[in-house]
Every structure is written in C-alpha cells, then in structure tokens.
Amino acid sequence: MSEQKRNLKAHPTRTPMPERDPLERVKGFDEVPLGYTEEMARAEAERCLDCKNPKCVAGCPVNINIPKFLREVREGRYQDAADTLRTTNSLPAVCGRVCPQEEQCEAVCIEGIKHDPVAIGNLEKFVADWERAHRTITTREVVETTGRRIAIAGSGPAGLTVAGDLAKLGHDVTIFEALHRPAGVLAYGIPEFRLPRAIVKSEIEYIERLGVKFVYNVVIGVTVTLDELFEEGYDAVFIGTGAGLPKMLGVPGENLIGVFSSNEFLTRINLLGADRFPEFDTPVLHAKHTVVVGGGNTAMDSARVAKRLNQARVSLVYRRSEEELPARKEEVHHAKAEGIEFSLLCNPVEVIGDENGRVKAIRCIRMELGEPDASGRRKPVEIKGSEFNLECDAVIVAVGNAPNPILTKATPDLELTKWGTIKVDPDTNETSKRGVYAGGDIVSGAATVILAMGAGRKAATAMHEYLMNLPAKQNMQAS
Amino acid sequence: MSGYLIHSARQLADKIYEYWVEAPRIATKHAAGQFIILRLHDHGERIPLTVVETNPQSGQIRLIVQVAGKTTEEFAQLKTGDFILDLVGPLGQATHIHNWGNLIVIGGGVGSAPLLPIAKAAKAGGNKVHAIIGARSKDLLILTEEFETVCDEVRVCTDDGTFGTKGFVTDVLNSWCETGTRFTYGIAVGPVPMMRAAAKTMGQWGIPGLASLNPIMLDGTGMCGACRVTVNNVTRFACVEGPEFDIHGVDFNELMMRNRSYINEEHEAVEHAHQCQLNEMIKHVRAEA
Ligand SMILES: Cc1cc2nc3c(=O)[nH]c(=O)nc-3n(C[C@H](O)[C@H](O)[C@H](O)COP(=O)(O)OP(=O)(O)OC[C@H]3O[C@@H](n4cnc5c(N)ncnc54)[C@H](O)[C@@H]3O)c2cc1C
Ligand SMILES: Cc1cc2nc3c(=O)[nH]c(=O)nc-3n(C[C@H](O)[C@H](O)[C@H](O)COP(=O)(O)OP(=O)(O)OC[C@H]3O[C@@H](n4cnc5c(N)ncnc54)[C@H](O)[C@@H]3O)c2cc1C
Ligand code: SF4
Ligand code: FES
Secondary structure, eight states: OOOOOOOTTSOOSOOOOOBOOHHHHTTSOOOSBOOOOHHHHHHHHHTOOOOSSOHHHHHSTTOOOHHHHHHHHHTTOHHHHHHHHHHHOSOHHHHHHHSOGGGTGGGSOTHHHHSOOOOHHHHHHHHHHHHHHHOOOOOOOOOOOOOOEEEEEOOSHHHHHHHHHHHHTTOEEEEEOSSSSSSTHHHHTSOTTTSOHHHHHHHHHHHHHTTOEEEOSOOBTTTBOHHHHHHTTOSEEEEOOOOOEEOOOOSTTTTSBTEEEHHHHHIIIIITOGGGTTTSSOOOOOOSEEEEEOOSHHHHHHHHHHHHHHSSEEEEEESSOGGGOOSOHHHHHHHHHTTOEEEESEEEEEEEEOTTSBEEEEEEEEEEEEEEOTTSSEEEEEOTTOOEEEEOSEEEEOSOEEOOOHHHHHOTTSOBOTTSOBOOOTTTOBOSSTTEEEOTHHHHSSOOHHHHHHHHHHHHHHHHHHHHTSOOOSOGGGO | OOSEEEEEEEEEETTEEEEEEEOHHHHHHOOTTOEEEEEOSTTOOOEEEEEEEEETTTTEEEEEEEOOSHHHHHHHTOOTTOEESEEEEEESOOOOOOOOSEEEEEEEGGGHHHHHHHHHHHHHTTOEEEEEEEESSGGGOOOHHHHHHHSSEEEEEETTSSSSEESOHHHHHHHHHHTTOOOSEEEEESOHHHHHHHHHHHHHTTOOEEEEOOOOOSSSSSSSOTTEEEETTEEEEHHHHOSEEETTTBOHHHHHHHHTTTHHHHHHHHHHHHHHHHHHHHHHHHHHO
16 A cells, blocks of 8 residues: 655654643642644654664564554554554553653664654554544454463463463463452552553453453462462463562661562552552551662652652662663653652662661762673762761662562472573473463563563463364363 | 352450351461461451461361451451452461470460461471460450360460469460470460560570561562561561561561551551541431431
8 A cells, every 4th residue: 555655854853742740740640641632643653754674663572563553543544553553562552651662662763863763652552542442342252262271370461461362362261360459560560640540451351351361369389389270170371470579778777667669669559549548448658758769660650659649859869870770761751850859879878767766867878880890881889988868758669679489489390590580491481391381570580561561472372382282181071 | 249258257355356268279278377368348458367277178267356457347347248358378488397396385365366276287296285375364365275175285374364374475484494394496476575575585495486477568479578577687578488487586676666667547547447437327327317
C-alpha cells in the first residue's frame, strides 16, 4: 500500500506530551502524562520516515513492527495499530508508560540522528488507550482446546505474558500468585501516577477473558511444590517469580524506626492503601523530610510517592552523578519538577536515631568519580573526611532488588547461577527441570517490564512446542 | 462469599479466640513453627498468625488469636460460617527438631499457642519435654490441659497468683533449675519482654535455645523487609529466615522498639473503627425511628 507523499521536513521536534501541572499533581496520585489527542498522535506519527531498514524494530526487545503501527496511526486505523502492537506485545498500555524508550526503540530511531526521535512510547500509549476505550469485549476466540494444563508461578509481566500466549493457543492455564492481588511489580511497585490501576486491571481482565484462571495466596515451592503441580496433572510449569528481595544498606542504624526498603514503602501504599489510612487498615509513617537512597526507577517512584503522601520535603541521595542515574530520563524530569531535591555524589554511612529509636538523620559521605569500573561507568570514590549529617525522619532504601529465593530454596533440583537467578536454556527458557520454564527478573536479575514480557513470549513459544510433543495422556479425565 | 471458611469459632479465654479454618493445602503442608498471613476484608491489613494444629483429613487449620488491635478485634467478631478473604501459608521455616534431650519450652500469654505444636513435634522427636506456661492472670491462661497431654511435666504460673505459682515464667525456670534439673535446650514464645527475660535466665543456667519472634510483617515472602530483626549482629528477615532464631543472639530491644513503630496509628485505627460502628448504629436507630 503506497502512501501519499508526505512532507517529512516539517516537524523536527517531537510533539510534547501534555502533563499535569507539577504543583497540582503532587496533591494526588493522578497520572502525570495526560496522553496525546488524536491530532497530536497523527502529527507525531507523521514524523516517522518509514525507513527501509527500520532500526527501531531491532531496538525494541520484542520487535514490535513500529513503522507499521505508526503508519496505521497516521491513517487513523487505530484498531489495526493496536492489533499490530498486540502481535508481539501483550501489555502495550503498560509498556507505552514504563518502557525506557530512550534506551531502546527511540535510541536508534533514524529520525533521531538529526532531530528528535519519533515519540514511539507516547504513540504506543495513545494506541493502547484508544483500544481500551473502544475495545468491544471480544470473548475468547474459539480455539480448539489442547487438554494441556499449565501452572504459572507469579503474576508479573512475565507470567501474564506466558499465560496470555498459551491460553490463546488453547491450553488450560492457571496462574498462582503469592500475594492477594495480581500483576507483581505492576501492582505493588509502580505507583498509580505512572501506571493507573485501571489499566493494570483491564489487562488482567483481558487475560481472564482468554480463559486464564488466577489463584491467589499460593506460594509455589511452599504451599505447593513443583513436583506436586505435576502430580496434580499440570503438564508444564512457568516460573516468573521476579526479583523481589530488597537489598538493604548494610550500615549501622538501618533497622531504626523510619527506615524502609522501597518495596515496603511502595507496598504499603500501592498494594495496601496506606495513603488512605484509617479508611484502609495498613498504616505508613508520615515524615517531614524523607531521604531516598538510590537512583533508579524504584528510587524515583519512592521519592515521588513520599512527596504525595507527606506534602513535605523529599531528597534523593545517590552516589554517582546525574549522568549515571539509572532511572528513566522522564522520571528524573518529573521528580525534579515535583520539587524532589537531588543530593548527588553522596553515599550514606550511617542512620542516626533518637532516644525512641526513630530516625533523626542520615550521615553521608561525599563522593567523586574515579576510574571507569567493569560496567564502564566511572566508579564513585569516597572523599575522606567529607561526612555530613542530613536531618530527616524517614529513609527509604532503593538500592536494588535480588532474585526472590522463596521458590528456588524450596526446589533444590532447580539449577541456579551464582547470583541466585534460575539457569535456563537461552533459546527456550527451559530450566534444568524437565517441563519447567522460567523467565523475567528471576532469570535476568532485576531488569524491565518489556524484557520480562519478551522472556515470557519466548518461553511460551517453547512451551507450546513442548506441550504439543508430549505423548498423549493415558486418561485425560483422571487428572 | 469467597475466601476461607471458618468451620468453628469459640472463645478460649478473655480476649482469646480459637478458630478452625478451611485451608486444605496448608493443612497438609504445615510443620511446627510455621505461620500464615491473612487479610479479613478488602480494606484489611495483612497479619501473621501461627498455625497451632492441622487436620489434613478435613483440610482445616487451627488458629488462636488474641485481641491486640483493630484487625484482631474484627477477627474476634467472626463466627462459624464466616469467611476470611485471604490466607496464605505455610510461611517461615519449620522448627528444626533435634534430639536435644532435656527440653524446656516456655510460653507466655498467647505465645503458648505457637508453642504447642513445637512442643508436640519435639516430643515426637524423642525429647523429654518440660513446659512452663505463664499468663498475667487465670482468665488469660490457655491450653494448659493440652500441654499436660503432650509434655512430660508442666508448670503453670500467673503474675497475680490466681492460678499455679505466683510469679513470672523466669521465676519458675529459676526454681526448677535450682532444684537440680539440667535443661539442655530451651524454646521461648511470648511477649518480647518475656522472651528477653527468658533469654537472660536461660543464659544464666547455660541453656541454649530459640525464641519465636513476632515482628511486624506485610507480605511474608521476603519481599518487603518490614520483618527485619537483628540476630548476632546480622539483619535477618524473620518471615522467611525465621520466625525462630538463636534466643541468645536476638536484639530484643530493637524488636520491641520496631513493634512500636505504628503505636499512634494503631490507636487511631481502633478509634476510627469504633467511630464507624457508632455511626452505623446511629444510622440504624434513625432508620428504625
Ligand atoms: C518500583 C519499581 C519501579 C519500576 N519501574 C520500571 C519501569 O519504569 N520500567 C520498566 O521497564 N521496569 C520497571 N521496573 C522493573 C520491572 O517492574 C520488573 O523488571 C518486572 O516487573 C519483572 O517482571 P516479572 O514478571 O519477572 O516479576 P515481578 O513483576 O516481580 O512479579 C513476580 C510475581 O511473582 C510473585 N511470586 C514470587 N514468588 C512466588 C511464588 N513462589 N509463588 C507464587 N508467586 C510468587 C510475586 O508476588 C510477584 O507478584 C520497576 C521495578 C520496581 C520495583
Ligand atoms: C510469626 C508470627 C506469629 C504470630 N502468631 C500469633 C498467634 O498465633 N496468635 C496471636 O494472637 N498473635 C500472633 N501474632 C501477633 C499478631 O500478628 C498481632 O497481634 C496482630 O498483627 C495485631 O494486629 P491488630 O491490627 O489487631 O493490632 P494492631 O493494633 O495493629 O497492633 C498491635 C501490636 O501487634 C503488632 N502488629 C501490628 N501489625 C502487625 C503485623 N502486620 N504483623 C505482625 N505484628 C503486627 C505490633 O507489635 C503492634 O504494636 C504473631 C505474629 C507473628 C509475627
Ligand atoms: S515496547 Fe518499548 S521498546 Fe518496544 S516499541 Fe514500545 S516503547 Fe519501544
Ligand atoms: S514480611 Fe515482608 S519481608 Fe518479611
């Protein structure tokens, strides 16, 4: 299909994303980016050069056919655009909001060499939201059921992707989740103003409509072991249990009242509604000055939630410089606009408490950047004698998460790496245990939503093949 | 209604209630020392409770709850036939039962409930099991008869002397040891000050052992770190590495302090609930008038 000749020189800069005013938005948890209008979306999609050899597709971990969906947006064929996204991305409304596009698709966009790259993420969000608003509830496409049963441990993006893909192929899928709510980090970690709960809910409902069953309050490995799942008649298992083990600081005073892991702080609010205490029963400590330690997405999220919760001062302490902040650029920009103070090139050495054991200050040391380390980033080194106290009444530790060991510890015959992640075949994501696959943060270590989904997709393909090649069941009724 | 069915509910003592709840997977899996986390309703808090006994045949677990604040107060109002919304487990490490020889188990208040399955397992593991069961007062004592059937010897005490010996569990331990009995291992479960005191007395008599800790918990799967405790100068996550730890290594002062983190909010929660109940009652009265 040939398009009309387009004037590609006309828009060197990207269509800005309208955002809620910073001073207003910190009063609540409403989503910050307001989303493109149809007009804005089509104007932005016009900027795509429709390259012969589109780099963006390779830049996307799940290889979305980006030029195609942009063309569909230009032509106003939004449902087609949504279908294009869904062919390789089962959670486009989520990815459009949380993907680090500036390191992926947009980083290699050819338009971006001379001008701003096309705002692929914003357009992905636009299309997914359009679809959600216009989705006619398609009941499950009738596919022939295979009679194969699959159990999935963990309902984060990896588990959800596997579930969706396998259900569409006619398998009988059950997701077991340890918590009382689905979606993993999408539910308990990433806050509402970045990823509205309604979006997560609608994605879950979509997967339920595909026939996937959700069972909550089950810790696989503990409540039921993998072997018992097979005994119960499951034919294959996928493990997507994530990287939910918070690293602490390892400095004196880290157990004082008022020191939280970012997981605890965010869980209290996102999962348990502590911002609405006492209407909800779970409390959270309020603080006049919160110090967040770390520089990733988790740190930005914690800082911005603390700002909204307390309507008070929030600072971020990070040991490298602004350039090395691992968080998405957009999040840093938002955090700054909301008045989060950045104390860069500082590292905590001690948390100091009062006579009641409550935090009253955090002692930090100033850092400077030395030689590049193994990761290629310049290594921060302490400046001797530069310690200082930062008075505060809450400290949120957001210095990373390790693989969650609860399943792997209970399953000794599952081979692990020395980092505690599960070892898998890179082509199939199969583990050392037959019929057991794994993917997402439990395999890669803490990474991203899109990588977890990509791993899920790869595993689902391999699992389907495995399932279809299993010998026919003796007696399908028996299980 | 969905959730976990309460098969039977009854009051055991002042503000202490017993429930048998349908949770078949947990009933078959549970081992002494492990606990569950539950949430009563959609606005509810997640709270940990020890599984006191299981019946794998009927798929039921036994919980014993003391009213301590908002959630436990709401729990106390549940009746046979009611449902608990969420219930997950069995969490934590099971007690590593050894043949310790001459074991002393010490339960204070509602801590006797978590202690009972441990005493049973220890007995089954070939130990001679002695128990000290203490409470503030006679009407707070629970499970003494069950301990009698499980243990080789049971001594009961109350702070006010209304039943058994007058005094603390540590007084009983002291006098027991003074009469020449040598305990080779001890396990204490109860309020933090009691466990701290028990640690001290056990230390004086050279008795190694365990304490089952009760820090504030959220997820119970090692994800949040709310349950951090310091044991032998190392931070441990009690929900996955515990709840039992070397009694002589536990920083009880820190635990006590951390358990008071939300003391103001806890009062507020109870007051808020009472206010809501009052408003409901007023609405009813008005509607009826
Ligand atoms: C605060 C925060 C912000 C983030 N922001 C971004 C972002 O902006 N962009 C981005 O791309 N990435 C972001 N990430 C990272 C991203 O969320 C993760 O990489 C992704 O969620 C991993 O997906 P997963 O499916 O592997 O696991 P998870 O999302 O961690 O889900 C695992 C699920 O498994 C459950 N589980 C664990 N053990 C068991 C068991 N034994 N049995 C049953 N269930 C179990 C857990 O309760 C959980 O629900 C962020 C992470 C955090 C913590
Ligand atoms: C492993 C473990 C096993 C336990 N077993 C039992 C048991 O068998 N029977 C029993 O009656 N109690 C048990 N507890 C204690 C019980 O969990 C608390 O009494 C309960 O959470 C109080 O909640 P509340 O809302 O009624 O009171 P609140 O007013 O909220 O709190 C009263 C006190 O309970 C503690 N507490 C509050 N919230 C939590 C929480 N989320 N997790 C843990 N402690 C909290 C705090 O120290 C607080 O000061 C156990 C605790 C743990 C950690
Ligand atoms: S999924 Fe992520 S990487 Fe792929 S096109 Fe969308 S924003 Fe870019
Ligand atoms: S309760 Fe969350 S880690 Fe232990």
